[in-house]
Amino acid sequence: MALKVYNTLSRQKEDFVTNQPGRVALYVCGPNLYDPCHVGHAFSYIVFDTAKRYLRFRGYQVRHVQNFTDIEDRIINKALEQKTTIQAIGEVYIQRFLDEMDALNIERADAYPRATGVIPQIIEITQTLIAKGFAYAMDGDVFFRVRQFAGYGRLSHRSLDEMQAGARIQVDERKADPMDFALWKASKPGEPAWDSPWGKGRPGWHIECSAMNWAEHGAQIDIHGGGHDVIFPHHENEIAQSEAFTGKAPFARYWMHNALLRLSGDTSAEDKMSRHAGNTLWIKDALARHGSDAIRLYLLSTHYRTPLAWIDADVDATARSLERWRTALKDAGATQAVAGDNALVQLAAQTHEKFITAMDDDFGTPQAIAALHDLAREINRARDGGATPAMLAPAQTTLRELASILGLTFAEKQAELLQAAPFIELLIATRRDLRAAKQYALADKIRQDLAQLGVVLEDTPQGTTWKAER
RNA sequence: GGCGCCGUGGCCAAGUGGCAAGGCAAGGGUCUGCAAAAUCCUCACCGGCGGUCCGAAUCCGCCCGGCGCCUCCA
Numbered sequence: 007m008a009l010k011v012y013n014t015l016s017r018q019k020e021d022f023v024t025n026q027p028g029r030v031a032l033y034v035c036g037p038n039l040y041d042p043c044h045v046g047h048a049f050s051y052i053v054f055d056t057a058k059r060y061l062r063f064r065g066y067q068v069r070h071v072q073n074f075t076d077i078e079d080r081i082i083n084k085a086l087e088q089k090t091t092i093q094a095i096g097e098v099y100i101q102r103f104l105d106e107m108d109a110l111n112i113e114r115a116d117a118y119p120r121a122t123g124v125i126p127q128i129i130e131i132t133q134t135l136i137a138k139g140f141a142y143a144m145d146g147d148v149f150f151r152v153r154q155f156a157g158y159g160r161l162s163h164r165s166l167d168e169m170q171a172g173a174r175i176q177v178d179e180r181k182a183d184p185m186d187f188a189l190w191k192a193s194k195p196g197e198p199a200w201d202s203p204w205g206k207g208r209p210g211w212h213i214e215c216s217a218m219n220w221a222e223h224g225a226q227i228d229i230h231g232g233g234h235d236v237i238f239p240h241h242e243n244e245i246a247q248s249e250a251f252t253g254k255a256p257f258a259r260y261w262m263h264n265a266l267l268r269l270s271g272d273t274s275a276e277d278k279m280s281r282h283a284g285n286t287l288w289i290k291d292a293l294a295r296h297g298s299d300a301i302r303l304y305l306l307s308t309h310y311r312t313p314l315a316w317i318d319a320d321v322d323a324t325a326r327s328l329e330r331w332r333t334a335l336k337d338a339g340a341t342q343a344v345a346g347d348n349a350l351v352q353l354a355a356q357t358h359e360k361f362i363t364a365m366d367d368d369f370g371t372p373q374a375i376a377a378l379h380d381l382a383r384e385i386n387r388a389r390d391g392g393a394t395p396a397m398l399a400p401a402q403t404t405l406r407e408l409a410s411i412l413g414l415t416f417a418e419k420q421a422e423l424l425q426a427a428p429f430i431e432l433l434i435a436t437r438r439d440l441r442a443a444k445q446y447a448l449a450d451k452i453r454q455d456l457a458q459l460g461v462v463l464e465d466t467p468q469g470t471t472w473k474a475e476r
Numbered sequence: 477g478g479c480g481c482c483g484u485g486g487c488c489a490a491g492u493g494g495c496a497a498g499g500c501a502a503g504g505g506u507c508u509g510c511a512a513a514a515u516c517c518u519c520a521c522c523g524g525c526g527g528u529c530c531g532a533a534u535c536c537g538c539c540c541g542g543c544g545c546c547u548c549c550a
Contacts, residue, residue: 017480035550038548043550051550078548162479162546164478168477168479168546169478169479231550235550266543266549278549308488313481313543313544314488317488320487323501324500326500327499330513330514364490376499380498386515390506390514449509453510453511463512464512465510
């Protein structure tokens with residue numbers, strides 16, 4: 007039994023073997039800092055966060071690097087518009103990004119290099135590429151010579167001759183080949199610029215990731231991740247630059263790309279979520295409506311390589327299913343688990359196996375989730391059947407542990423109401439007395455009034471419990 | 477024009493050669509003073525046509541419909 011990962015390069019699931027045993031060098035393409043992030047970004051980062059958690063669960067030590075692209079045309083334009091600097095723009099969006107990642111329970115990366123932080127490396131790589139004949143300078147610009155790199159097109163599976171370069175953009179006449187791309191761009195007046203052997207300028211569009219990988223991970227990494235839309239040209243170009251520069255291949259052993267999220271727009275058609283198309287749902291707004299657990303479980307209910315459309319009503323449905331898991335975990339940890347071999351303990355072990363089998367198959371979260379649903383149901387059934395908390399505990403531990411790999415926290419809404427707890431308990435006690443005296447009208451009024459305040463009472467044979475409305 | 481993806485019950489979504497996971501919704505039970513929660517039962521032959529095979533949702537061909545990349549993009 008071994009982990010298999012789908013590799014965009016080979017278009018197949020491959021056995022997962024790392025460069026160094028037990029260690030994974032992971033790089034995930036981060037955001038361009040010209041706007042806030044939308045749930046499409048969240049999807050990608052949740053996918054790789056889950057993969058990372060699972061890899062660690064499987065015993066790997068993972069070093070995760072994610073970039074911030076903080077120099078780019080739109081950022082420059084935005085800075086000019088707002089009469090501020092690209093640094094200031096970057097800071098605002100980086101802080102917001104980190105806050106949102108935290109809110110989504112996405113673990114922080116081990117390093118967040120920025121494009122503007124690796125200018126010396128970018129210049130060094132560019133110089134070396136020129137020296138090796140892979141690049142050429144023209145009037146302060148430097149272009150990568152695509153035809154010089156034999157494997158160009160391998161990742162996106164296209165050949166240079168079949169691509170219609172410049173079909174929709176004007177091709178720079180000075181390029182040796184229309185597909186050649188800029189490593190370094192001469193700066194225009196008023197733009198941020200750095201000194202270079204080719205004059206004042208700034209990095210091109212793809213070089214920063216090669217530089218950051220080299221700086222943080224070295225010549226070769228294990229997994230390079232990103233959205234499906236970034237396969238070409240971004241990742242194709244990264245391979246060309248990095249491998250031409252280091253002379254080592256493969257640059258990345260596994261290329262993982264998540265499918266893209268769509269969003270129903272004003273028109274009937276569902277379109278890819280995209281910032282420049284204005285077809286977006288900001289992470290902030292999604293969180294306000296749904297909460298982290300529901301968002302994660304919803305997005306992970308579909309396999310990461312299958313496109314999905316964000317539908318609010320469906321996220322709500324996922325949130326409802328999550329309630330059953332919360333119920334299953336009720337009072338978990340309240341008692342010491344008993345080492346028994348009841349059916350529930352066996353099922354917990356089976357669930358563990360199923361979860362691993364599912365996740366080993368290219369991170370098969372949908373089936374992993376199904377296994378957890380089965381376990382949650384059995385826990386609830388056992389409780390209904392009179393199982394003691396100690397008997398439930400082992401299965402609850404398993405459920406919580408496996409769910410945490412999906413990044414679910416089951417954060418108690420109760421926490422917000424903690425201060426009110428003694429008073430809620432008092433009302434429950436009063437209501438209990440009223441019910442004992444068959445004063446049901448008053449008892450029901452207490453329950454209704456509490457419900458108005460977001461506190462839900464549930465009567466059980468063991469007494470009345472309360473929870474915050476989700 | 478090139479390279480790809482998708483079409484499974486009312487909705488979402490697994491499965492990719494051997495009697496169709498899971499969730500939501502719906503209907504009917506159990507429990508309960510009521511309510512809620514939980515749980516039980518019921519609910520599909522897999523876009524269409526043709527082919528391969530003992531056997532196909534699963535492989536091949538064609539068609540219909542939806543979508544992505546080829547340009548910045550998670």
